Amino acid sequence: MSKQTIHDSAGTPAKRSEPAGKGLARTLASFALGMMLAVPAMGQAQASGGDSPAAAIAARTQATLAVPASRNQIVTSSDGTRIAVYEYGPDASVAPTVVLVHGYPDTAKVWDQVVARLAPGYHVVTYDTRGSGNSDHPSTQAAYKLSLLSADLGAVLDATAGGRKVHLVGHDWGAVQSWESVAKTSFAGRIASYTSISGPSVDLTGQALRRNLLNPLQWGNLVQQAIASAYIVFFNLPLLPEIAWALGLPEALLQFTVFLEGGTREPYASGDGAAAVNLYRANVTERLLAPTYDRIAVENVQIIVPTRDAYVKESTATDLGSAVRYPLIRRIDAGHWVELSHPDEVAQLIGEFADTHEF
Numbered sequence: 001m002s003k004q005t006i007h008d009s010a011g012t013p014a015k016r017s018e019p020a021g022k023g024l025a026r027t028l029a030s031f032a033l034g035m036m037l038a039v040p041a042m043g044q045a046q047a048s049g050g051d052s053p054a055a056a057i058a059a060r061t062q063a064t065l066a067v068p069a070s071r072n073q074i075v076t077s078s079d080g081t082r083i084a085v086y087e088y089g090p091d092a093s094v095a096p097t098v099v100l101v102h103g104y105p106d107t108a109k110v111w112d113q114v115v116a117r118l119a120p121g122y123h124v125v126t127y128d129t130r131g132s133g134n135s136d137h138p139s140t141q142a143a144y145k146l147s148l149l150s151a152d153l154g155a156v157l158d159a160t161a162g163g164r165k166v167h168l169v170g171h172d173w174g175a176v177q178s179w180e181s182v183a184k185t186s187f188a189g190r191i192a193s194y195t196s197i198s199g200p201s202v203d204l205t206g207q208a209l210r211r212n213l214l215n216p217l218q219w220g221n222l223v224q225q226a227i228a229s230a231y232i233v234f235f236n237l238p239l240l241p242e243i244a245w246a247l248g249l250p251e252a253l254l255q256f257t258v259f260l261e262g263g264t265r266e267p268y269a270s271g272d273g274a275a276a277v278n279l280y281r282a283n284v285t286e287r288l289l290a291p292t293y294d295r296i297a298v299e300n301v302q303i304i305v306p307t308r309d310a311y312v313k314e315s316t317a318t319d320l321g322s323a324v325r326y327p328l329i330r331r332i333d334a335g336h337w338v339e340l341s342h343p344d345e346v347a348q349l350i351g352e353f354a355d356t357h358e359f
Contacts, residue, residue, distance in 0.1 A: 149177040171199060197338060202284055
């Protein structure tokens with residue numbers, strides 16, 4: 001795979017100018033996304049005891065550590081998309097490699113505090129997934145298919161792993177897309193362990209949905225997850241998500257959610273959110289209706305469950321059927337962006353699982 005250096009001057013994508021049509025489109029975008037993103041988050045806060053945002057912030061005791069210097073490069077994926085890659089800590093030849101894949105609408109920087117805790121003992125790799133950060137932002141829906149996201153991971157491993165197995169970790173859509181790779185026998189020899197955080201397999205979820213519709217005891221869980229996932233309906237609509245991002249609405253709502261959870265982060269980039277919304281359009285409905293796999297090729301699987309996650313319920317995250325023989329389920333009392341609010345616990349669980357399955 002071809003490589004080139006990322007120049008220091010590379011910045012985040014420029015914000016898009018506001019669309020000409022304001023009126024109805026603005027109202028629909030603002031109201032719909034506001035309800036679908038904010039209501040689950042506030043409802044979860046009430047269900048977990050009603051702590052105020054101030055109380056959540058005050059409860060944080062985890063230190064902000066200096067992030068070590070990164071070694072940066074660009075790798076080119078199978079379709080020509082350029083992926084920005086960042087390496088930290090020792091080289092792959094002298095330390096186990098941990099690959100951290102971020103979700104939507106984040107960038108690799110969402111892992112910074114986890115990187116700071118892992119890099120002293122591990123070769124840590126992060127990358128901006130397509131449609132985010134310093135990576136290319138393809139404009140077509142088809143460019144965000146899970147098969148291409150898996151190819152991106154393959155290109156990153158080719159450039160960083162030194163031919164050795166890695167410990168793969170994904171959060172949110174980083175986990176969703178990583179399931180695609182760990183289900184493939186072609187990746188089984190490259191991945192020693194997989195840790196999923198708040199990102200279930202769409203294919204396995206589709207199969208679980210069919211099973212649980214026939215079981216009245218599971219209907220309550222299905223309703224809870226449907227409410228938590230209502231925003232996905234909005235993201236599948238044409239144009240409205242892009243308009244919402246241009247108006248800055250998701251930025252405000254997501255920052256508020258992170259604040260409620262006790263975390264902090266840099267501003268979101270509207271160009272990232274508008275481009276990568278195609279992750280939902282390209283994959284969710286198609287894979288829920290027609291799953292492509294029912295087994296996971298990588299044997300060592302850990303599920304980290306943030307118990308106050310407003311968007312992914314534990315019953316959804318852990319319902320793997322017979323796809324994984326002995327999944328390890330670990331829980332953290334945290335919200336969706338657990339890597340921001342609880343980096344100590346996340347790094348500890350990643351490191352323990354990697355050490356257990358280091359070859």
